[in-house]
Each structure stands twice: as C-alpha cells, then as structure tokens.
Amino acid sequence: MNSIRRFIEKAGWPRIIIAMLLLSLFIVAPSVGVRVDQSITDTIVRFGMNGILVLGMVPMVQTGCGLNFGLPLGIIAGLLGATISIELGLTGLAGFAGAMVLAAPFALLFGWSYGKLLNRVKGDEMMIATYVGFSSVSFMCMMWMLLPYHSSKMIWGYGGAGLRTTISLEGFWLHILDNFLTVRIGSNFMFPTGMILFFAFMALIMWAFFHTKTGTAMTAVGSNPDYARAAGINVDKMRTISVIMSTVYGAIGILVFQQSFGFIQLYNGPFFMALPAVAAILIGGASVNKANITNVVIGTILFQGILTMTPSVINSAIQSDLSEVVRIIVSDGMIVYALTRVTRKSR
Amino acid sequence: MTEQQPLLHMQGITKEYFGNRVLTDVTLDINRGEVLGLVGENGAGKSTLMNILFGMSVIVQTGGYTGSVSIDGKEVNFQNPFDALKAGIGMVHQEFSLIPGFTATENILLNGEILHDNIVTKIFGPRLKTLNLPEMRAIAEKSIELLGVEISPDTLVAEMPVGHKQFTELAREIHRPEMKLLVLDEPTAVLTESEAQVLLTSLRRLAATGIAIIFITHRLQEILDICDRIVILRDGQVVKEVATSDTDIGQVAELMVGRSVSAKSAATEDYNESTETILSVDQLWVDMPGETVRDVSLEVHKGEIFGIGGLAGQGKLGIPNGIMGLYPAGGAVILHGKPTRLNDPAAALAAGMAFVSEDRRGVGLLLEEALDWNIAFTAMQAQNKFLRPLLGGLIQWRDDKAIQNVATEYIKALDIKCTSTDQPAQELSGGNQQKICLAKAFAVQPDVLFVSEPTRGIDVGAKALVLEALRTYNRKNGTTIIMISSELEELRSICDRIAIVDEGRIAGILPPSATAKEFGLLMIGKVKSEANSHE
Ligand SMILES: Nc1ncnc2c1ncn2[C@@H]1O[C@H](COP(=O)(O)OP(=O)(O)OP(=O)(O)O)[C@@H](O)[C@H]1O
Numbered sequence: 001m002n003s004i005r006r007f008i009e010k011a012g013w014p015r016i017i018i019a020m021l022l023l024s025l026f027i028v029a030p031s032v033g034v035r036v037d038q039s040i041t042d043t044i045v046r047f048g049m050n051g052i053l054v055l056g057m058v059p060m061v062q063t064g065c066g067l068n069f070g071l072p073l074g075i076i077a078g079l080l081g082a083t084i085s086i087e088l089g090l091t092g093l094a095g096f097a098g099a100m101v102l103a104a105p106f107a108l109l110f111g112w113s114y115g116k117l118l119n120r121v122k123g124d125e126m127m128i129a130t131y132v133g134f135s136s137v138s139f140m141c142m143m144w145m146l147l148p149y150h151s152s153k154m155i156w157g158y159g160g161a162g163l164r165t166t167i168s169l170e171g172f173w174l175h176i177l178d179n180f181l182t183v184r185i186g187s188n189f190m191f192p193t194g195m196i197l198f199f200a201f202m203a204l205i206m207w208a209f210f211h212t213k214t215g216t217a218m219t220a221v222g223s224n225p226d227y228a229r230a231a232g233i234n235v236d237k238m239r240t241i242s243v244i245m246s247t248v249y250g251a252i253g254i255l256v257f258q259q260s261f262g263f264i265q266l267y268n269g270p271f272f273m274a275l276p277a278v279a280a281i282l283i284g285g286a287s288v289n290k291a292n293i294t295n296v297v298i299g300t301i302l303f304q305g306i307l308t309m310t311p312s313v314i315n316s317a318i319q320s321d322l323s324e325v326v327r328i329i330v331s332d333g334m335i336v337y338a339l340t341r342v343t344r345k346s347r
Numbered sequence: 348m349t350e351q352q353p354l355l356h357m358q359g360i361t362k363e364y365f366g367n368r369v370l371t372d373v374t375l376d377i378n379r380g381e382v383l384g385l386v387g388e389n390g391a392g393k394s395t396l397m398n399i400l401f402g403m404s405v406i407v408q409t410g411g412y413t414g415s416v417s418i419d420g421k422e423v424n425f426q427n428p429f430d431a432l433k434a435g436i437g438m439v440h441q442e443f444s445l446i447p448g449f450t451a452t453e454n455i456l457l458n459g460e461i462l463h464d465n466i467v468t469k470i471f472g473p474r475l476k477t478l479n480l481p482e483m484r485a486i487a488e489k490s491i492e493l494l495g496v497e498i499s500p501d502t503l504v505a506e507m508p509v510g511h512k513q514f515t516e517l518a519r520e521i522h523r524p525e526m527k528l529l530v531l532d533e534p535t536a537v538l539t540e541s542e543a544q545v546l547l548t549s550l551r552r553l554a555a556t557g558i559a560i561i562f563i564t565h566r567l568q569e570i571l572d573i574c575d576r577i578v579i580l581r582d583g584q585v586v587k588e589v590a591t592s593d594t595d596i597g598q599v600a601e602l603m604v605g606r607s608v609s610a611k612s613a614a615t616e617d618y619n620e621s622t623e624t625i626l627s628v629d630q631l632w633v634d635m636p637g638e639t640v641r642d643v644s645l646e647v648h649k650g651e652i653f654g655i656g657g658l659a660g661q662g663k664l665g666i667p668n669g670i671m672g673l674y675p676a677g678g679a680v681i682l683h684g685k686p687t688r689l690n691d692p693a694a695a696l697a698a699g700m701a702f703v704s705e706d707r708r709g710v711g712l713l714l715e716e717a718l719d720w721n722i723a724f725t726a727m728q729a730q731n732k733f734l735r736p737l738l739g740g741l742i743q744w745r746d747d748k749a750i751q752n753v754a755t756e757y758i759k760a761l762d763i764k765c766t767s768t769d770q771p772a773q774e775l776s777g778g779n780q781q782k783i784c785l786a787k788a789f790a791v792q793p794d795v796l797f798v799s800e801p802t803r804g805i806d807v808g809a810k811a812l813v814l815e816a817l818r819t820y821n822r823k824n825g826t827t828i829i830m831i832s833s834e835l836e837e838l839r840s841i842c843d844r845i846a847i848v849d850e851g852r853i854a855g856i857l858p859p860s861a862t863a864k865e866f867g868l869l870m871i872g873k874v875k876s877e878a879n880s881h882e
C-alpha cells in the first residue's frame with residue numbers, strides 16, 4: 001500500500017492518467033480497425049523525430065533560464081546547416097553530417113548572443129525567449145528570400161531567387177538514420193534503430209555532461225544562484241553555456257526530425273516546433289527549474305503517443321476523415337494543459 | 348465545566364514525514380496571557396508542532412497529522428495559514444517571510460491594507476480600492492513603537508539589518524486586533540543580546556494584555572527570564588512540563604538532551620602572541636546593505652581563533668562578506684603575503700579562504716539538492732576535489748562515491764540528524780542545516796576559515812559540539828579561524844583575540860579575559876541610540 005502511494009507520488013497523477021489513456025487507446029484500436037503494430041511504429045518514429053528537440057529543453061531549465069521558448073533560434077541554425085549542405089551539393093551521410101557541421105557555428109553564435117540577452121533579463125527569461133523565437137522566425141522569413149542560394153532543388157522555379165517553403169530531402173539524406181539497421185517485422189512494424197540510437201547517443205552526452213564538474217555547477221546555478229556564486233562560480237557563464245547547449249540541441253534535433261519527415265520546412269516552419277517540445281517535457285514531469293532525461297523520455301512518448309493514437313482511433317471509429325482536426329485539437333489541448341501545469345520547485 | 352478553559356489545547360499530536368515519525372502523542376495547553384517556553388534539541392520537532400498549529404502547507408502536503416487542536420474548546424483543523432490568522436493566531440517563522448522590495452509599513456499591513464473607496468471602486472468593485480497610506484503608516488508606527496524599537500516605517504526591508512527585519516515581522520503579527528495567540532519560532536536567534544532584551548520586554552508587555560505566547564529559543568536564559576511554564580521536547584515527545592519557578596538552566600538542558608551538558612567550552616590558554624601574520628586587511632570598505640564596512644584594518648595571526656563582535660548593523664558581518672567577494676568591496680586583503688583579488692569569490696576560495704555565511708537559506712544551502720551535494724559542492728568547484736579526470740583530464744567526472752563518503756563522514760562527525768545523505772537540505776531542521784553549512788566549509792580545508800554566526804539557531808548540546816568542532820579543527824589542522832558572532836560570551840569562550848566593530852570601523856581589540864564592561868564600552872562607545880533604547 002505504502003509503496004503504491006510512493007509510486008504515485010513519484011510519478012504524479014497527470015502522468016499516470018495520460019499513460020492510462022494512451023494504453024486504453026491501444027486497447028480499443030484493434031476493435032475499430034486500427035492496426036496496433038502500425039500505431040506502435042508511428043509512436044516510436046515520432047518519438048525519435050522529436051526526442052532531441054525535447055532533450056534540448058533540459059540545460060536551460062537546469063540553470064534556471066526556464067523553458068526554451070526560443071527553440072526556433074536553434075532550429076534556424078539547423079535549417080541554415082541543411083540548406084548550405086544542399087547548396088554545396090552534399091548528399092547521403094556526407095550531406096547529413098555536413099548539415100550538422102555547418103549548423104554548428106550558427107548554433108554557437110546564436111546561442112551565445114541569446115544567452116547574453118537572457119542574462120540581462122533575469123526573472124523574465126521565458127517571456128523574452130518567446131519574443132526571440134518570434135522575431136527570429138520573422139527575420140528569417142525575409143532572409144530565406146534574400147540569401148544568395150542557387151541550387152535548383154531549393155529555389156522557386158519561377159523568378160529564380162528565394163528558397164521554397166518546403167524542400168524535399170529525396171536524393172539527399174532522406175531517412176538516413178531511420179534506415180540504419182532498421183528492424184522490420186511483417187509489413188506494418190518497423191523499428192527505426194538508427195534514429196533511436198542517435199537519440200540515445202545525444203541523451204548519453206547530456207547525461208554525461210551533467211555528471212561533470214561544469215554540469216554539476218549548472219545544476220547548482222539553477223537551484224540557488226547565490227549559493228553558486230559564493231562557491232566561486234560564474235553564474236552568467238554557466239547560464240550562457242546552457243543556452244548554447246539548448247540551441248545546439250535544437251539545431252541537431254531539427255535535422256533528425258527532417259531526415260525522417262522528408263522535408264525541410266522553411267519560413268514559418270520553426271514557429272510550430274517550440275510549443276510541442278515544451279509541452280512534452282512538462283507532461284514528462286519537469287518543472288520550470290528542474291528537468292532530467294527521464295522527464296524527456298516519458299514526456300515525449302506520452303505526448304507523441306497520444307498525438308498519433310487519438311486521431312487515427314477517432315477517425316476509424318466515426319468513419320470519416322477528421323484526422324487533421326482531431327490532431328490539432330489534441331495537440332493544442334495537450335499544450336494548453338501542460339502550460340497550466342507549469343510549476344516551480346519551491347525554494 | 349467549572350475549570351477555566353485553556354485558550355489552546357493540542358491533544359495527542361502525532362506526525363510522520365514519509366514514514367519518519369517526528370512527533371509522538373504531544374499534548375499541550377496554554378491559557379490567555381501566558382508565556383509558554385518550548386525547548387528541545389535541533390530536530391526535536393518544535394517547528395513541526397508549530398507548523399501544524401498554523402496550518403502550514405508542508406504539513407498538509409506531507410500527509411497531515413493525527414490528534415486534535417482546539418481553540419477555546421472548539422476543535423479546529425486549519426488547512427492554510429489564513430484560517431489560522433482568522434482564528435487569531437500569529438506566527439513569526441524561523442526563516443523570514445518578508446517581501447524585500449516593500450517598506451516596513453507595506454510588509455506589516457500586507458493583506459490587511461486600509462482601503463479607500465474611490466470612483467472606480469463604485470463601478471468595478473473593491474479590488475480597485477486605493478490604499479490609505481497615512482493611516483497604514485500610523486498603524487505600522489504604533490505597532491513598532493509597542494515593541495520598543497526605532498525603525499522608520501518607510502525603510503525598505505531589503506536595506507534593513509537582520510535585527511530590524513525580525514522586529515518588522517513581529518510588528519506585522521501584533522498589529523492585528525484579533526490576535527489571541529502568538530507563536531515565535533526562534534525570534535532572538537538573529538538578534539544581538541541588547542536587541543533580544545528589548546524584544547523580551549515587549550513580549551511581557553504583550554502577555555500582560557492577555558495575548559498568549561509560545562516562545563521557542565535555544566537561549567535558555569531567555570526562557571527562564573520570560574516564560575511562565577516550560578515544555579521540553581525530546582525526539583518528538585514531551586519529556587517534561589514545568590513551571591519556570593521550579594527549575595534552572597542546568598535541569599532544562601539536561602532534560603533536552605537526556606544527559607548532562609557542560610555549558611562552557613574550554614577557555615584558551617596556549618595562545619602565544621608572537622606567531623606570524625597570515626591575513627592582513629588594510630583599509631577595507633564593503634558596501635553591504637545594513638552592514639556597511641567603512642575602514643577596517645586588521646592583522647590576523649596564523650593558527651589563532653580571531654573573534655569579531657559588535658552590535659547589529661555596525662558592519663561586523665560586512666567584513667567576511669566583503670573579503671569573500673560577495674559584496675562590492677575595496678582596500679587590500681593580503682593572505683600569505685600575497686594580495687588577493689576582491690569582488691571575486693572564486694579568487695578568494697582559490698587563495699585558501701572559506702566562509703560559512705550567516706544567511707544559510709539564502710546563500711548557504713542548495714535547499715532542493717541532497718545533503719552530499721551541499722557538503723561537497725564548494726570543494727569540488729573551487730578545488731577540483733571529488734572529481735575523477737577522464738581522457739587525460741579533458742573531462743572532470745563527478746565522483747559520486749567520494750562525495751557520499753565525505754558527506755557521511757561529516758554527518759557523523761557533526762552529529763547531523765538526517766535520514767540519509769540523499770535527503771534534500773530543505774527537509775532538515777534549522778539547526779541541522781547550520782551544521783551542513785559548517786561541513787561544507789570544512790570540506791574545503793581552508794587555511795583561513797570565516798564563520799559568521801556559527802551557532803545561530805543551534806541547541807545547547809550542539810552548540811558546545813560546534814564550538815568544539817571549530818576548536819579541534821583549529822588545533823588539529825592549524826587552520827586560522829575568524830569567527831563573527833553577536834554573542835559575546837560565545838566569542839569569549841573560544842577566541843584568542845576579539846575585535847569589536849563599531850560604525851564600520853574596528854573600535855578596539857581585546858583579549859577574551861577582558862571584562863564584559865570593557866567590551867561593552869567599545870560596543871556602545873559611539874552608538875547613542877542603541878544605548879538609550881534599553882536603559
Ligand atoms: N519537510 C520535511 N520533510 C521531511 N522531514 C522533515 C521536514 N521538515 C522537518 N523534517 C524533520 O522533522 C524533524 C523535526 O524538525 P523540526 O524542524 O520540527 O525541528 P526543530 O525542533 O524546529 O529543530 P531546530 O531547533 O533545529 O529548528 C527533523 O528530524 C527534520 O529532519
């Protein structure tokens with residue numbers, strides 16, 4: 001009895017309820033004609049696509065910079081890397097790796113200046129982060145038109161200038177991770193080993209980082225900046241490092257997302273990525289100043305699981321194509337729910 | 348019933364925190380106008396009992412309690428402090444709960460603001476009523492006056508010395524007309540002796556008006572001075588309830604810890620004047636709010652225990668905070684003949700100095716983190732201890748095992764009461780938190796150790812233990828200790844020399860054998876207002 005109570009206390013009711021909901025969706029799925037193996041595949045793939053973006057929330061939360069509503073900044077760095085890689089004509093693994101390498105300097109630079117900015121607005125980080133996200137997307141909307149790209153795969157057919165809103169990765173690095181060591185069972189079950197391995201690798205780096213001296217210092221900065229300062233830590237520097245890390249993870253995260261999704265989405269694309277990532281980590285049980293990798297894994301599975309299952313089950317049950325509507329309702333509903341659950345661990 | 352009903356009756360109170368029982372079947376009564384002393388070792392459960400009475404959220408969140416609380420014979424079960432306030436209970440917590448950016452007046456009348464109707468309220472309702480500031484100020488002034496202190500109602504709390512903050516909290520509680528029962532959890536811990544006297548006098552005055560008072564302190568003399576009755580808790584149980592007139596300090600202390608304690612620690616004999624200088628401070632100024640240091644020059648000898656005393660607000664706390672880089676400072680600090688960089692905590696630590704801050708919850712602890720982190724963190728960051736270099740030193744890996752070992756070691760050495768090294772620091776009782784702060788500084792193994800108010804909030808048994816730990820540490824490792832304290836007796840019992848700070852300057856340095864009068868003259872030499880207020 002006591003152990004059950006402890007478990008509930010530790011896991012938290014919201015997670016238990018959402019997990020039960022997800023489980024019941026999987027149970028009713030076959031009776032309305034939705035294939036369970038197909039659904040599991042979809043959930044796993046979506047987890048792999050979004051996992052690293054959610055992981056990118058962790059460092060900023062840990063240093064007390066709050067949830068990274070400025071994730072679009074990191075995503076933009078990733079988009080620059082991807083488009084430049086294509087522009088240079090790189091394909092396959094070289095293209096994917098090239099995109100990451102080319103994205104890195106942008107992510108470092110963006111993260112560094114974003115971090116400096118957040119250090120000036122302590123206490124209001126999340127509001128400023130939201131502005132940064134919005135304005136960077138708007139600014140890039142102009143730049144995608146103006147930057148001197150030439151590759152015919154990317155620019156508008158007419159006019160001959162400006163990048164398209166979506167760029168197909170077909171022939172570049174489509175499914176480069178998904179198809180690595182893929183396990184297929186029957187025609188409906190597929191396990192994207194490469195992508196999950198890559199997520200595990202990025203999570204391992206994050207885990208290891210928080211076991212180093214610097215990572216420990218960052219956690220202390222989030223818990224009590226005055227304590228950290230008295231221990232001789234440069235609080236602003238730790239915060240900047242965390243923002244850079246979050247931004248780099250955002251850049252890499254979007255590249256992983258795209259190789260599975262199949263398209264690079266420019267212009268307003270980055271706009272819609274921050275909120276689901278924020279919602280996922282909150283649903284995973286993180287607070288505004290404490291998050292760990294377990295929160296990321298659980299939150300992403302629950303959020304993406306519900307997001308895949310609800311539309312397909314409801315769709316099949318009522319025999320009509322409402323999937324997009326249902327998907328939007330469920331997704332936004334979960335985001336709103338998660339944002340009402342924002343908590344700060346008490347001092 | 349013919350017998351007079353007690354104002355408060357707590358019956359069979361039992362409380363567990365996650366299976367750890369901290370109160371067992373506690374029963375307690377208090378009548379109108381009575382002052383009840385509640386004493387017990389660190390972690391005996393005093394604050395917990397009072398939190399139950401006051402409906403604090405930690406109690407409800409951790410599964411509530413069993414037993415009953417009645418006021419005027421009616422059973423109550425407060426779900427939050429507002430219920431308790433409505434029932435006429437006021438509480439001054441062990442930790443401050445003031446809003447730093449507000450003035451004394453605003454803090455005192457928080458949630459009890461005097462409101463005016465204006466045109467807007469007629470349309471939009473009472474939320475938009477304007478504040479009647481002059482009236483609020485008058486009320487604040489009156490309740491500050493009732494305490495017998497001089498604080499301007501317009502001072503910002505952030506700019507007050509700690510003593511004044513404590514009086515402001517108290518003023519907030521007593522301005523309410525419906526106040527029947529006042530709970531004070533270690534109100535004098537942050538006060539100097541003279542301030543404490545002022546407070547005790549005003550408590551007696553309050554009691555005479557029919558208010559009942561529950562008073563918690565580790566300074567047993569205060570209990571004997573003002574309480575009518577004493578309840579002694581040990582390990583969550585009432586071991587004895589006595590009338591003050593039937594007991595003495597020795598007996599109370601013995602009952603608290605369950606063995607006899609020697610109140611005095613060994614005085615110093617073997618100190619010789621001719622040792623070399625380890626730390627010299629020249630024309631130091633520190634801009635610390637409420638504790639400004641103007642011009643301090645000092646020479647501290649290697650291996651001595653150097654005391655710094657003085658009245659609150661005169662700047663004694665500013666000295667270590669400035670030297671350790673926590674507040675803007677200027678002048679010269681020379682350690683081992685080498686000047687250290689000011690305004691840089693990392694440089695101060697690297698030079699071989701460590702600091703136990705007087706503000707343990709503010710800068711002393713990582714409240715949400717485990718005890719082992721709290722203890723090892725500073726040493727890890729400043730000195731690369733408890734780290735394992737990987738890949739040829741490229742990566743500094745945290746050695747969790749070593750951290751746990753050192754934590755276990757200090758928990759044992761300082762007799763810290765906790766469930767394990769994984770317990771978050773916020774779950775410890777106040778006194779045990781203080782010991783964690785000491786352990787943190789010991790783990791740095793500094794050449795010069797600053798300890799600011801090291802025994803604040805620590806019980807008699809543990810106090811002797813902490814002072815003993817400091818002395819042993821000093822003798823065994825040759826560590827120079829600079830101890831800042833408001834308690835002159837404590838300084839005299841352990842220090843080799845004692846400097847008295849007055850108006851941001853050193854008024855004089857005396858040996859511990861100097862008379863109390865000599866110290867007193869140095870302290871109040873120039874401070875007329877303090878001297879007037881209690882004579
Ligand atoms: N929030 C909490 N969670 C778990 N344990 C707690 C919590 N608060 C207090 N405790 C435990 O309850 C016991 C009693 O603590 P309490 O704060 O009541 O002691 P105290 O008598 O006020 O001591 P002190 O004189 O040091 O202030 C301690 O062992 C403490 O560790």
Ligand SMILES: [Mg+2]
Binds near residue numbers: 393
């Ligand atoms: Mg207490």
